[in-house]
Amino acid sequence: MNQKQQATAKARTAISPTREENYAEWYQQVIKAADLAENSSVRGCMVIKPWGFAIWENIQRVLNSKFKATGHRNAYFPLFIPLSYLQAEADHVEGFAKECAVVTHHRLAPGPDGKLVPTGELEEPLIVRPTSETIIGVSFAKWVESWRDLPLLINQWANxxxxxxxxxxxxxxTEFLWQEGHTAHATADEAVAETMTMLDVYADFAENWMAMPVIRGEKTDGERFPGAVDTYCIEAMMQDRKALQAGTSHFLGQNFAKSSGIQFTAQDGVLQHAWxxxxxxxxxxxxxxxxxxADDDGLVLPPKLAPAHIVILPILRDDGSKDAVLTWCRALKADLEKHVYDGQCVQVELDxxxxxxxxxxxxxxxRGIPLRVEVGPRDMEAGVVTLFRRDRGVKDKQAVARDEFVGEVVALLDEMQAGLLDRARAFRSAHTRVINTKAEFESYFAAPAVAEGVPTPIHGGFAWSHFCGDPAVEEEIKDALGVTVRCIPIDDADCPGGAGGTPGECVWTGRPSPRRVVFAKAY
RNA sequence: CGGGGCGUAGCUCAGUUUGGUAGAGCGCUUGCUUUGGGAGCAAGAAGUCGUCGGUUCAAAUCCGGCCGCCCCGACCA
Structure with missing residues (x-):
């Protein structure tokens, strides 16, 4: 390899384009390269491949145990919702009506040209659930009679x-997998407390399992869930500095209880709607x-959610050492798997x-596996493994004594997990600003001018600014800059200077504002 | 639903203007060489050119209908 080739090789990334070159395309390429998912032949629907689904299974496993630990039980409700159910809650209809798949027939028959056509029209169309408040509400109405039936704490894993x-x-x-928790309570206070508990469960999961720092907050009127009284969310910053709403928790008041008839007799004998x-x-x-x-070489997985923590790559040569190396690797795998990490055996792949x-x-x-260890005849003789960490350079290797590696593997995974969270936090703070003037606000979020066809460079970030709360103003800001209020934060520890909670003047209108909110462009 | 674009091998695409019997790169299979590293050489498998119809001696190519997908806008966990 000559010098020029070396230079090229050094600059080469596994993912092309890089984040800097074209973020949206980079994202697609990472998914493809990591073998997580692909587009299916069905419009808007994806095929989740084994490596991607294994990540989802880990997410499910951890969240499921958290839901259980907070008193919830799993159940399952129908995929189909009679049209009339959705109609019961006015705001809810308005929010979802435009994006519903509707089932109108229940049979196929050959048409005049031999092609199958739907027949057997349903008396009442069914919609495919966009969310299950209404259908679960119907069950809740049957299950709840007395204050003794409350709280009712249910979760469903569904599509x-x-x-x-x-x-x-x-x-x-178009179709996605999720979990939806639905609970009913005797008092508003209790329901609000539940809303906050689950928001905290999400925030804890995001930060301590996904290593993704989030801001907990409340949504503005404009961004609230259709039918909710209050919507709370966790918002994370992606590497293109845009915000991703990563989870929501809604206090629905008595809105759905009224539309579904969820009523109970309280201790004082009075019949009332649940919260x-x-x-x-x-x-x-x-x-x-x-x-x-993820980086320009592909996915980077936080160890706690990685389908496998370690891959052992035996270096197999045709010099007679092959069997010995494989045997040595199998023993290494077995020893590593004796360790427990985050409640599970350390997961090892021998490739x-x-x-x-x-x-x-x-x-x-x-694919983002946290640790790679190479084992060749020379390593075996010296009793070492050659260790590579995914949070460091691809070529950045170190020789570690085998038993030392086995003994410290859990600590190493913990260190990587913590390191990823720190790195993400540092990134977010580097792109978070307190902004007090309209001019600075505009220049912070203005997209840099580029030639046509060239992707917009990464710009902006999170702005902690005062906001008067007027939905019309929020709309105006969105139209002007593509920026929305991501949330009204609950705590101000993440606000630079910590002064998020003091009153001030709206960055856009100068009108009074009770506190700062977080503005950003969003997914 | 408006405005643009595209359907040719598993993938990315050339070929279409000017009809003449199907191409490249990557990937895949096999062999040899190489290899503490995304290597080289050689051979091979693989496409009724989205679909239906028309024009023609002849259609991936020209004409028409249909279907599907992608990009830009409004909507969004």
């Missing part, structure tokens, strides 16, 4: 369909995971496929 105009793998697909909540996260989290940690070493290495790099 839902929202007929979106434009879709992107994981971030917005309900709903909360959910979806496969969108995987999009967030990608855009928080003995008959592939070129470089191919294998790069496949695992792109």
């Amino acid at each position: 839902v369909v929202r007929w979106e105009m434009r879709t992107r793998l994981f971030l917005r697909t 309900t909540t709903s909360w959910g996260v979806s496969t969108r989290l995987i999009g967030g995971l990608i855009m928080t940690h 003995d496929r008959d592939l070129r070493g470089g191919d294998k290495t790069w496949q695992w790099v792109k």
